Amino acid sequence: MRVFELAKKLEIPNKELIELIEMEGIEVQNHFSVLNDEQVKIVTQAATGEAPEWTEDKVSAPETVAEEPAAPEEEAVVAKEADSPAEPEAEAGPEQEPEPEEEKAPSNQIEVFENITIKELAGHLDVKPNVLIASLMKTGIFASITQSIDKKIAKKLAEEHGFTVLTEKPKPKPPPPPPAPEKPAAEESKADAPVKTVEKKKKTKKAKKPKAKKGEAKVAGSQTRPPVVTFMGHVDHGKTSLLDKIRKSNVVRGEAGGITQHIGAYTVDVNGQEITFLDTPGHAAFTSMRSRGADLTDIVVIVVSADEGFKPQTEEAIKHALAADVTLMVAVNKIDLPNANVDRVYTDMQKAELTPEEWGGEIVAVPVSAETGEGLDTLLEMILLQAEILELEAEPSVKAAGYVIESQLEKGMGATASVLVTEGTLKAGDVVLCGETYGKMKALISPNGGRVKEAPPSHAVKLMGLGDVPSPGERFEVVANEKEARARSEEAKAENRMKELQGPERGASLDDLFAQAGLDDVEELAVLLKCDVKGSLEAIVQSLEEIKSEKVRLKFVNKGIGPINENDVLMASASNAIIIGFNVAKENAGVKAAKRDGVEIRLYDIIYELIDEVRAAMLGLLQPVQHEKVVATAEIRAMFKLRKKGNVAGCIVTNGRIRANARARVLRGKDIIYQGAISTLKRFQDEVKEVGNGQECGIKLQNFDNFEVGDVVEVYVTEDKAQAL
Numbered sequence: 001m002r003v004f005e006l007a008k009k010l011e012i013p014n015k016e017l018i019e020l021i022e023m024e025g026i027e028v029q030n031h032f033s034v035l036n037d038e039q040v041k042i043v044t045q046a047a048t049g050e051a052p053e054w055t056e057d058k059v060s061a062p063e064t065v066a067e068e069p070a071a072p073e074e075e076a077v078v079a080k081e082a083d084s085p086a087e088p089e090a091e092a093g094p095e096q097e098p099e100p101e102e103e104k105a106p107s108n109q110i111e112v113f114e115n116i117t118i119k120e121l122a123g124h125l126d127v128k129p130n131v132l133i134a135s136l137m138k139t140g141i142f143a144s145i146t147q148s149i150d151k152k153i154a155k156k157l158a159e160e161h162g163f164t165v166l167t168e169k170p171k172p173k174p175p176p177p178p179p180a181p182e183k184p185a186a187e188e189s190k191a192d193a194p195v196k197t198v199e200k201k202k203k204t205k206k207a208k209k210p211k212a213k214k215g216e217a218k219v220a221g222s223q224t225r226p227p228v229v230t231f232m233g234h235v236d237h238g239k240t241s242l243l244d245k246i247r248k249s250n251v252v253r254g255e256a257g258g259i260t261q262h263i264g265a266y267t268v269d270v271n272g273q274e275i276t277f278l279d280t281p282g283h284a285a286f287t288s289m290r291s292r293g294a295d296l297t298d299i300v301v302i303v304v305s306a307d308e309g310f311k312p313q314t315e316e317a318i319k320h321a322l323a324a325d326v327t328l329m330v331a332v333n334k335i336d337l338p339n340a341n342v343d344r345v346y347t348d349m350q351k352a353e354l355t356p357e358e359w360g361g362e363i364v365a366v367p368v369s370a371e372t373g374e375g376l377d378t379l380l381e382m383i384l385l386q387a388e389i390l391e392l393e394a395e396p397s398v399k400a401a402g403y404v405i406e407s408q409l410e411k412g413m414g415a416t417a418s419v420l421v422t423e424g425t426l427k428a429g430d431v432v433l434c435g436e437t438y439g440k441m442k443a444l445i446s447p448n449g450g451r452v453k454e455a456p457p458s459h460a461v462k463l464m465g466l467g468d469v470p471s472p473g474e475r476f477e478v479v480a481n482e483k484e485a486r487a488r489s490e491e492a493k494a495e496n497r498m499k500e501l502q503g504p505e506r507g508a509s510l511d512d513l514f515a516q517a518g519l520d521d522v523e524e525l526a527v528l529l530k531c532d533v534k535g536s537l538e539a540i541v542q543s544l545e546e547i548k549s550e551k552v553r554l555k556f557v558n559k560g561i562g563p564i565n566e567n568d569v570l571m572a573s574a575s576n577a578i579i580i581g582f583n584v585a586k587e588n589a590g591v592k593a594a595k596r597d598g599v600e601i602r603l604y605d606i607i608y609e610l611i612d613e614v615r616a617a618m619l620g621l622l623q624p625v626q627h628e629k630v631v632a633t634a635e636i637r638a639m640f641k642l643r644k645k646g647n648v649a650g651c652i653v654t655n656g657r658i659r660a661n662a663r664a665r666v667l668r669g670k671d672i673i674y675q676g677a678i679s680t681l682k683r684f685q686d687e688v689k690e691v692g693n694g695q696e697c698g699i700k701l702q703n704f705d706n707f708e709v710g711d712v713v714e715v716y717v718t719e720d721k722a723q724a725l
Contacts (some may be wrong), residue, residue: 001035003018003021003028003031003034004031004385004388004389005033006040010047017043021039024042024043026042027041029128029360029361031389032298032357032382069519079527091461096388104534104615107470109164109165110164112124112154112158112166115148115149115150115154116149116154117147118132118133118143118146119146121149121154121158122360125158125161128360130350130355131360132157133347133350133355133359134350135160136149141153142586144343144346144347145343145346145358145359146343150687168365185605200340205573207461222392222393222395223393223394224393225392225394225457225458226267226273226274226275226388226459227298227299227392227458228296228299228458229275229276229278229297229298229299229383230277230278230296230297230300230301230321230471231278231279232317232320232321233303233313233317234303234311234314234317235313237304237314237333237334238305238370239251239303241335241370241371242331242368242370243542245373245376246376247266247277264278264405264406265418265661266447267459267460268558270380270384273384274458276420276459278420294552295707296403296405297385297389298327298387298390299327299386299387300320300326301330301383302314302317302330303331304332304345304348305336306332306334306337306340306341306342306344307339307341309341309347310348310349310351318352326501327390328354329361329363329365329382329386330349330354330356330364330365331366332365332366332367332368333625334370334371335374335375336369345365346358346359349361353545364386366378366379367638368539393417393421393456394423394456396424396425396457397425399424399479400424400425400426400430400455401421401422401476401478402420402426402475403419403420403422403473403474403475404417404418404472404474404475404476405419405420405460405468406533407469407470407471407474407534407605408469408532408534409561413464414466415464415466415468415470415674416466417434417462417466417469417470418460418461419461419462420459421456421457421458421459421461422458424457425455426444426454426455427457428451428453428454429441430478431482432463432465432466432485433478433479433486433488434470434474435492436468436470436492437468437469437470437488437489438466438467438482438486440482441464441465443464444461444464445464446461446462447462448574463476467532469561471538473564497554523552524552525554525614525618526557526572526576526578527544527557527577527580528558528559528565528568528572528575528578528580529541529556529558529560529582530563530579530580530584531561531581531584532561532584537561540582543607544614547615547618548678552619554614557571563584563585563590564579564581564586564587565586565589565590566590566593568590569593569599570597571598572625573597573598578601579601579602580602580610580614582603582605582607582610586601609630610689626718626719628717628718628719629719630656630714630715631656631657632655632656632658633653633656633713633714634651634653634654634699635651635652635711636649636650636651636708636709636710636711637651637696637709637713638709639707639708639709640698646700647707648680648682648700649699649701650696651697651699651713652696653691653692653694654696656693657690657692657693658678658681658697658699658713659681659688659689659690659715660678660681660688660689662677662716663677663715664699664701664715665713665714665716666701666712666713667711668710668711668713673706674701674706678699678700678702678703678715679701680699680700680701681699682700683695683697683698
């Protein structure tokens with residue numbers, strides 16, 4: 001029986017039961033640890049003072065023994081006085097028995113005669129394996145729990161924990177004489193049993209108090225609800241593939257580039273118990289969407305590929321989960337691959353201070369394969385166990401409320417919103433208020449596409465009937481009637497307009513920063529952005545605004561969802577903007593208008609391709625910077641006067657090759673006294689096109705002949721260099 005199951009039967013909080021178990025000298029790791037029948041009996045008797053009903057046949061003997069000495073108080077006192085003098089007599093025979101124990105090895109001394117695994121050493125030192133793994137990591141050694149270490153390393157670890165290590169076997173000592181059995185001692189131990197039970201009862205009463213408090217805090221009529229689980233992790237570690245295997249669908253084929261582009265919610269049945277999964281995208285650009293998914297979930301499963309280990313997005317996902325203060329699990333995927341290494345993932349977990357349960361920690365990690373299905377049953381079982389520990393409950397009879405997961409405009413359906421119900425039961429025909437928008441629900445559509453009459457807590461449905469598209473993450477609630485919804489909607493609109501007039505609460509946008517800096521000569525890239533859903537729109541805008549530049553300003557002339565239409569083209573034409581579409585189509589009227597007005601439309605279905613091309617477009621707006629490159633130098637050694645053509649400098653080339661008609665400057669010390677072009681280049685009496693290093697030559701410059709011996713002629717070329725943002 002697992003610890004949490006026993007805690008549930010005894011109605012004791014898991015933490016307090018674990019403390020009681022450890023007081024009884026039984027070692028457990030966490031509430032998932034398994035107790036055998038004997039341990040269950042010991043713990044139950046310690047907690048309640050009586051044997052467990054579910055193992056009554058195994059523990060009936062102690063109850064009978066406990067009833068035999070039951071007598072009036074005076075008889076119990078006499079019995080105790082009669083037994084007390086027998087105690088030293090029982091020990092008088094084996095008087096030397098305690099002495100061999102004193103001669104045994106000290107409690108802080110262990111024997112290691114050969115290489116030993118970390119798990120075995122941890123057992124000898126009475127510490128958790130992850131403590132030793134952490135100590136080794138500080139020295140640059142990354143080892144798994146089953147890895148063997150050298151005796152020298154083991155000795156060093158033992159000394160750090162106050163132990164000494166014997167590497168040679170000590171000579172055997174003769175065994176002590178066996179003690180003579182004494183019946184009074186056995187009877188005495190039985191007589192003492194009731195006294196011990198009474199003491200344990202006192203501890204248990206304290207342990208039950210928090211349980212009673214927790215019960216008092218629960219809402220009357222609350223019921224157990226399904227857990228909401230989010231799969232998070234790196235972009236290609238198999239989150240969606242695992243969900244496909246679980247819900248037996250095929251989302252991957254419908255996703256461009258194999259990357260989930262939106263948040264979806266699915267409720268699956270696992271042997272009569274339900275689990276709701278939130279499928280969050282894995283690409284870094286969807287940070288805000290993933291963060292919102294973590295806030296809506298009870299359990300986060302970090303999916304890590306067994307052949308790659310942790311990636312930056314894995315660590316990012318962990319941060320979101322920890323910030324949301326939710327239960328964390330790890331699914332080690334792709335164990336079917338030949339280069340899979342589960343211990344490598346466990347080592348990465350250890351580095352991130354998420355020690356797996358198998359290494360003595362508290363994080364449940366399950367090796368799985370989305371390809372073969374191996375380990376999925378165990379993963380689902382662990383999720384349900386975690387949910388049982390969390391004691392997730394909700395009140396289904398109150399007015400429904402929850403949050404928008406995704407929203408969009410759909411042809412023939414109008415504004416729709418995928419929502420997760422967090423409390424109450426949402427029903428078709430309810431009036432729903434969501435921020436500024438509201439409406440009477442025409443229909444509730446399940447994730448499978450069928451219509452349902454209601455959605456209880458922890459279930460996701462698509463709403464039909466809202467007047468406008470709400471924002472993802474917006475809270476919705478059921479109100480009494482449309483009159484109340486309309487009034488509250490107007491209040492929300494007024495509040496939002498006031499906030500807009502007061503300015504944004506968050507940090508300034510790129511436009512604000514440029515205005516503050518007073519940069520009048522900044523280039524501008526105007527963009528009209530259309531996306532299929534608001535979640536994608538939010539993520540793309542955030543990613544594009546993160547492109548930092550002091551030279552190019554990105555301006556959104558409009559941002560919206562739905563197909564690209566003629567009005568979009570007219571607005572882009574008036575603003576000299578390009579149109580960018582993500583997972584949307586072009587209406588025929590829009591295509592004709594774009595061709596007529598010369599408006600560029602670019603369509604994308606992979607987000608990082610969109611971001612890369614916008615960055616390239618911003619760079620294209622910048623004029624290249626002219627960069628001078630010195631290709632040759634020459635030192636003036638003599639002056640030659642020509643009658644009609646002025647002075648010619650007699651030079652020797654000290655570096656590079658000088659070409660005729662090249663650009664040149666004359667340096668006198670550190671000062672530039674001339675900058676222009678070479679008009680004539682001679683080698684002896686002949687004009688030449690080029691003079692190489694170490695050769696003598698005559699140089700005549702345009703409109704300059706004021707040479708002096710010792711001047712330096714520097715020849716250079718001008719190159720165009722692209723600017724950085």
